[in-house]
Amino acid sequence: MLPSKHNIISGLNDSEDYFIVNLLSGNADIIGQRKYEEFQSGNFTDTDELIEKGYLSDYEHEKHIYTKKYLDFIDNRESDEVQVFFVPWYSCNFACSYCYQDEYQSPPSQITTDIIDAFFIYLGEKLADKRKYITIFGGEPLLTGGLHKEIIRYLISEATLRKIDIALVTNGYNTLNYIDILKLGQIREVQVTLDGTAEVHNKRRFLRDKSATFQQISDGVDALLANHIPVNLRMVIDRENIENLPGLARYARDKGWTSSAYFKTQLGRNYELHHCQKANMKLYSRLELYKDLYGLIKKYPEILDFHKPAFSISKFLFEHGELPDPLFDACPACKTEWAFDYTGAIYPCTATVGKSEERLGTYYPSISMDNKKVCDWEERDVLSIKECANCSLQLACGGGCGSVAKNQHGYVQAPDCRPAKDLMRLGISLYQNL
Ligand code: SF4
Ligand code: SF4
Incomplete structure (x- = not known):
């Protein structure tokens, strides 16, 4: 058993404690210094609870759960x-x-x-x-x-x-x-x-x-x-x-x-x-x-x-009182979002509407669509962006915004990294004390 690659572990703000979040297993805990050091060293004193919560997992088992949750995500989006x-x-x-x-x-x-x-x-x-x-x-x-x-x-x-x-x-x-x-x-x-x-x-x-x-x-x-x-x-x-x-x-x-x-x-x-x-x-x-x-x-x-x-x-x-579902894709463009303007043009989303180089097709005076461009947007998620493959934050970040990524890197299948761990440091600290 090894630490899950989806563990997000960090110190809390204004506190001696740490948090551990795993969006694949759906568990989150506040942990003390001793447990934190065990995760740093890889030597664990009591593994039962850590295995049960998915913080320790074997590679094949985790891969199986990942595939299942990804397919659920795609299914749910179909009906969104x-x-x-x-x-x-x-x-x-x-x-x-x-x-x-x-x-x-x-x-x-x-x-x-x-x-x-x-x-x-x-x-x-x-x-x-x-x-x-x-x-x-x-x-x-x-x-x-x-x-x-x-x-x-x-x-x-x-x-x-x-x-x-x-x-x-x-x-x-x-x-x-x-x-x-x-x-x-x-x-x-x-x-x-x-x-x-x-x-x-x-x-x-x-x-x-x-x-x-x-x-x-x-x-x-x-x-x-x-x-x-x-x-x-x-x-x-x-x-x-x-x-x-x-x-x-x-x-x-x-x-x-x-x-x-x-x-x-x-x-x-x-x-x-x-x-x-x-x-x-x-x-x-x-x-x-x-x-x-x-x-x-x-x-x-x-x-x-x-x-x-x-x-x-x-x-x-x-x-x-529970974690959200894993976010395999943060960008709804060409999936659950489209944008149309009065010139008859169609675009992937609100951030791209009106930019001629982002135009995908037309609905007026006739219907046309650049299917290659649409596929590029449709396929974008944390599995298609190569930088996301080994990122522990992927199920919280979802690869960020396709438009920002394209502006920065010149192509859609690029990462727009979100500081998810640092945001959790602040947010968990803030909301746990309310
Ligand atoms: S490209 Fe950015 S603004 Fe447009 S839908 Fe995706 S995340 Fe939203
Ligand atoms: S966009 Fe960056 S932070 Fe987000 S999952 Fe991909 S590599 Fe990680």
């Missing part, structure tokens, strides 16, 4: 719901200080109901047997003006006819103008972004003429919640605004948002997915962000009433 992004235009009424889409040229063509009809025909033909929902994305989907409103109304009513749920990703500025249209659909959620309280937010997310946007967005959130339309409030974080997180958490609490069943939150990391902001010192790496979040939450625990960060598998473990 598909998220279909639709971009009706790339234009936006904001000029955010950090926008990655500012480099995109909007193709000059304009959306028509024929294009939307073609989109629904494609879904009906190619994704007929899949559960699915549509996320309307941009640019900014909720723009003022007759054409914009008519197109969004048409999209939502056509989806509703087919009993397909809608989600929207919007800056939230025109929510009030769209409430009546939103009430026509099965709206799963509206994602709205506030980057802090008024002063901080207005310095980062403003209209093209530089006017402030905070109050109008906040009023829109009130209106959505009053109409029982679920809100997913996102805060995009970098070094410039992280200190304002407790302030936004208090604002959301004082508005009564955090006590609404229709309210949830997410934190977005501002990072260099599209064009190079690497020289920009205000951006965080994933680990740096979580380190600062850990410190901030220790100081202002009320942040947790607003948002509980995942810290890899840590939040799941403490909320469910």
Whole structure:
């Protein structure tokens, strides 16, 4: 019997203890110095429990379990719901200080109901047997003006006819103008972004003429919640605004948002997915962000009433009392995610939509698909990325994001390493003491 290659072992933050997590066997424990040293030396005093929990295993047995769980993962994904992004235009009424889409040229063509009809025909033909929902994305989907409103109304009513749920990703500025249209659909959620309280937010997310946007967005959130339309409030974080997180958490609490069943939150990391902001010192790496979040939450625990960060598998473990299933693939592109835009083009996912070199095919005016490119995305997982083969973190990391990997390495079957062990150090320490 040898230590499993899926053991993740590390010291906890602010503690003398260690943790051991094994996502293949589904076990996690806090261990002391003595046990930790046994794993370091490979000499074990009592092996029964370690074998039972899969921390010690023989190679053939572990390989058998791995294959079985991988096949379960693929089976489950087959029946998963598909998220279909639709971009009706790339234009936006904001000029955010950090926008990655500012480099995109909007193709000059304009959306028509024929294009939307073609989109629904494609879904009906190619994704007929899949559960699915549509996320309307941009640019900014909720723009003022007759054409914009008519197109969004048409999209939502056509989806509703087919009993397909809608989600929207919007800056939230025109929510009030769209409430009546939103009430026509099965709206799963509206994602709205506030980057802090008024002063901080207005310095980062403003209209093209530089006017402030905070109050109008906040009023829109009130209106959505009053109409029982679920809100997913996102805060995009970098070094410039992280200190304002407790302030936004208090604002959301004082508005009564955090006590609404229709309210949830997410934190977005501002990072260099599209064009190079690497020289920009205000951006965080994933680990740096979580380190600062850990410190901030220790100081202002009320942040947790607003948002509980995942810290890899840590939040799941403490909320469910068990580990999540092994993650053989973290990237849903071309599997349970696709993106369509108004030019008739199809892309792997939201991070790639609008980039001409990432285009996979078309749904309008005719249907076409580059199957070789699609296969490349479809086949990407921790078994196909050679760097992942001997990585103990593979079932927590899942190989990361295909788009980030491609941007870094030039091809899809490349790793986007996630600091899963260090995130667990922080997260298990944080959540075990709550
Ligand atoms: S490429 Fe990245 S952003 Fe796109 S689906 Fe995969 S993980 Fe998500
Ligand atoms: S992407 Fe990197 S960290 Fe993630 S499983 Fe592969 S090698 Fe390990």
